[in-house]
Amino acid sequence: MARSKQYNEEEVIEKAMGLFWRNGYENTSVRMLEKEMGINQFSIYSSFGSKNGVFLECIKSYKKRIHRITEILEKSNNGVAGIKQYFYDFLEFSKDDNGKKGCLVTNTVNELGAHGDPIIMTELKSFFNEIKTLFANSLKQDKNKTQVTIEKQANYLATSMLGLSLASKILSRKELEDYIETAFTNL
Amino acid sequence: MARSKQYNEEEVIEKAMGLFWRNGYENTSVRMLEKEMGINQFSIYSSFGSKNGVFLECIKSYKKRIHRITEILEKSNNGVAGIKQYFYDFLEFSKDDNGKKGCLVTNTVNELGAHGDPIIMTELKSFFNEIKTLFANSLKQDKNKTQVTIEKQANYLATSMLGLSLASKILSRKELEDYIETAFTNL
DNA sequence: TTTATTTCTAAGCAACTGCTTAGAAATGGA
């Protein structure tokens, strides 16, 4: 045995996540990661293999973080009202200190589009489907809704979340709130 | 007088626009622009000043292009139904040969976020407001709607367009159609 | 045909990209 790591992998990934979140994948360089993570390039590569490897770990870490919000929705039995609250919680979640950074997953979908790394793209699409299932489960609490309606509305809501993430980057707080209120008028 | 330009500026901008549209701003290099535009770097810089300058011209050109669709909506008197048709037209408009490229303006908003070049950001926000006004004018055809309702719904629709552009990059055709149909039940 | 003027090509600038590596420094078990 010998010297032990002077950093905690989870901690440095949390820091890296912030960078990717603000700047996007391509606009985040390994030099920037070095500074933000507080470790040398050698350590980055020996721990995570590549820039892509760091990013994938960040996505995993992001999922855990957003799970803290989804948990609230999972536990509540407020149906549509609970989902609306989730939208507002998400708005708070996706704010950064002095600006708007949206959702890491959504940002990445937009940046990489259909041409991105297949592993990442699969990860992103599965994330979307998880949100969809989450909403569907909440909608089921309304016994008047048919299965077809639930699926359509869950799809609608998950897609609206994508829009909200993007919109949060340029719209004012009032515009965002108006959007949410109108989006929920017919559910 | 002397030698005349061997290229048409509007034509090369159209080509550059395609590149930015597919790859985003940062992921498009001047070398790539050279190839796509078919002219030398010197010509790019003497005509447009900088990469940013090329991009701004592309945004202008994009506005003209999307105006061909907005014109249809402006001339029709179908109210909400006309706007829904616009959503479908936009889906066709934002498709590329083998994938999904979304909307150039929306892509750029997402990429640059709140930290982008101020001139570009202003251009992008004004674009959003134009779409909003476009929708408001169509909604006015419904005499039952109050001014407050019209403004809220126009904001809702324009924001939904942002979402649709993003969603078009990962969702299936059916998911996108389901989204549009449900989105319009709110009006 | 000459010539002033412009556009063109192609090479080059320093700074940055993701990633590697040689060697110094540190440390847990013997």
Next chain:
DNA sequence: TCCATTTCTAAGCAGTTGCTTAGAAATAAA
């Protein structure tokens, strides 16, 4: 205390970034 083993630092790799420039090639007017 020793030293094998691991982590660390710092330099360096070739390729790319946005942008510039020297000089050759082309051309409209005289």
